[in-house]
Amino acid sequence: xxxxxxxxxxxLLPLYGADNLxxxxxxxxxxxxxxxxxxxxxxxxAGLAGHGGAAxxxxxxxxxxxxxxxxxxRKPVVVGxxxxxxxxxxxDKTLLRRAPHLVLDGxxxxxxxxxxxxxxxxxxxxxxxxxxxxxxxxxRARAGIDLLPVRIAEVPRRxxxxxxxxxxERLSGRAALPRHPEPPxxxxxxxxxxxxxxxxxxxxxxxxxxxxxxxxxxxVGTGEEPGSMLCTVHLAGREPEVVExxxxxxxxxxxxLGQGDPAQAVLVGGYHGAxxxxxxxVRLRLSAADLTPFGAAPGAGVLAALPADRxxxxxxxxxxxxxxxxxxxxxxxxxxxxxxxxxxxxxLAAPGGAGGPERIAVVRGDIARWSGLVExxxxxxxxxxxxxxxxxxxxxxxxxxxxxxAGYCRATDHTPLxxxxxxxxx
Amino acid sequence: MSRIRTKExxxxxxxxxxxxxxxxxxxxxxLPEHITLDEWGYPLLDGQPVRRAAVxxxxxxxxxxxxxxxxxxxKPAPYTADS
Numbered sequence: 001x002x003x004x005x006x007x008x009x010x011x012l013l014p015l016y017g018a019d020n021l022x023x024x025x026x027x028x029x030x031x032x033x034x035x036x037x038x039x040x041x042x043x044x045x046a047g048l049a050g051h052g053g054a055a056x057x058x059x060x061x062x063x064x065x066x067x068x069x070x071x072x073x074r075k076p077v078v079v080g081x082x083x084x085x086x087x088x089x090x091x092d093k094t095l096l097r098r099a100p101h102l103v104l105d106g107x108x109x110x111x112x113x114x115x116x117x118x119x120x121x122x123x124x125x126x127x128x129x130x131x132x133x134x135x136x137x138x139x140r141a142r143a144g145i146d147l148l149p150v151r152i153a154e155v156p157r158r159x160x161x162x163x164x165x166x167x168x169e170r171l172s173g174r175a176a177l178p179r180h181p182e183p184p185x186x187x188x189x190x191x192x193x194x195x196x197x198x199x200x201x202x203x204x205x206x207x208x209x210x211x212x213x214x215x216x217x218x219x220v221g222t223g224e225e226p227g228s229m230l231c232t233v234h235l236a237g238r239e240p241e242v243v244e245x246x247x248x249x250x251x252x253x254x255x256x257l258g259q260g261d262p263a264q265a266v267l268v269g270g271y272h273g274a275x276x277x278x279x280x281x282v283r284l285r286l287s288a289a290d291l292t293p294f295g296a297a298p299g300a301g302v303l304a305a306l307p308a309d310r311x312x313x314x315x316x317x318x319x320x321x322x323x324x325x326x327x328x329x330x331x332x333x334x335x336x337x338x339x340x341x342x343x344x345x346x347x348l349a350a351p352g353g354a355g356g357p358e359r360i361a362v363v364r365g366d367i368a369r370w371s372g373l374v375e376x377x378x379x380x381x382x383x384x385x386x387x388x389x390x391x392x393x394x395x396x397x398x399x400x401x402x403x404x405x406a407g408y409c410r411a412t413d414h415t416p417l418x419x420x421x422x423x424x425x426x
Numbered sequence: 427m428s429r430i431r432t433k434e435x436x437x438x439x440x441x442x443x444x445x446x447x448x449x450x451x452x453x454x455x456x457l458p459e460h461i462t463l464d465e466w467g468y469p470l471l472d473g474q475p476v477r478r479a480a481v482x483x484x485x486x487x488x489x490x491x492x493x494x495x496x497x498x499x500x501k502p503a504p505y506t507a508d509s
Binding site (some may be wrong): 036178179180182328331332333334336347373377378379 | 441442443444445447448450464465466467468470494497499
């Protein structure tokens with residue numbers, strides 16, 4: 001498999017301004033509705049996977065919805081999921097600002113492919129996006145581009161708002177909380193209809209695959225993971241940057257490893273992702289094949305490089321406190337376990353905070369036991385993702401933990417790297 | 427519908443609706459061979475299909491759960507995506 005060293009593709013984020021329908025139409029033409037009948041097969045050939053984090057094959061989800069439609073006789077709902085929730089991710093908001101029409105094309109094409117009767121686009125409130133997107137939708141309506149009217153739905157800015165069942169609940173007029181995964185959203189979602197929820201970046205790729213085909217899509221990326229993805233890259237002392245990268249791109253290029261300030265570890269996959277020591281990360285690519293051995297995955301593309309002079313334990317403790325507060329509080333193990341894990345981790349993160357070696361052994365034992373108790377025991381994957389971060393931090397920062405046990409911290413710069421919303425409450 | 431009922435076809439799994447469960451603990455009393463309680467009082471499942479000798483008690487445990495959080499299912503767990 002050739003490692004992609006070619007320049008980064010620019011499929012999703014062109015240079016023209018937001019809400020520029022004529023420019024979008026000049027570049028890509030109208031949505032190819034005639035291709036809707038064969039779109040699911042084309043997506044299977046292209047190998048497009050979801051960009052919301054789980055990387056689930058798009059054609060399989062669409063097929064499952066189509067089957068549920070046949071079984072129930074109800075017209076499905078298609079939902080574009082722009083509620084990225086994750087504080088460290090900017091890519092969906094950036095895409096919706098810079099290329100709204102690509103997403104809206106994808107929404108219409110997906111709706112045509114599964115025979116939807118209703119289309120919604122969910123975006124976070126307080127981002128300015130709902131009004132901008134409503135304008136874009138209105139312009140398309142005037143131009144006669146869309147087959148179905150699109151309803152722009154605002155959802156709360158919380159970590160779990162974009163979880164597909166929480167989103168379906170919200171769009172059904174209830175609280176934006178995850179629910180028991182049976183029956184699945186694809187069978188009974190918005191208003192109890194079969195519902196296709198796709199991340200907005202996924203829909204943008206879908207709109208391109210429908211136009212340019214599977215072979216074009218596969219012309220970048222790797223054989224197992226074709227195409228490209230949007231990443232939000234966090235480097236110390238810089239604003240987070242959204243970049244498009246082919247699958248298979250070396251992490252060292254995206255995170256500038258080996259240049260300037262030395263990094264000690266990288267966070268891959270965001271707050272439900274994993275820390276990987278920089279010594280390993282420098283030879284890894286942005287691909288599941290490379291990242292799986294480290295318990296990580298490209299996910300929704302959040303990448304961060306932690307400089308050598310920062311404390312990974314303190315950084316993780318801040319994120320864990322936030323994640324505990326973002327528990328929906330519905331499931332007993334998550335409600336009980338996450339705050340305890342976060343508090344115990346905060347003890348490890350404070351140099352000398354956990355007391356002597358005996359106390360530290362107890363705290364580490366508690367964290368390991370509670371991690372086992374929350375994993376797989378919730379309606380959604382919030383506990384599972386949180387535990388992934390905890391375990392990776394304990395491995396990647398084991399040396400730092402020993403220093404803290406001895407009463408000191410090696411970090412000289414205590415500036416936080418990862419963003420945590422102010423006054424985070426659920 | 428097939429009239430042949432193999433052992434596998436009759437196998438049932440236990441699942442918990444975690445959003446409903448309040449840790450009453452009745453299920454662990456009725457099905458101690460499959461369910462214990464964690465340190466917060468929530469059920470820990472052994473992940474095994476319900477033993478034939480326990481099927482009746484499993485049905486009762488599901489029916490008697492005060493919040494109907496215990497589910498008997500013959501289906502594998504569904505996938506969840508887009509978390």
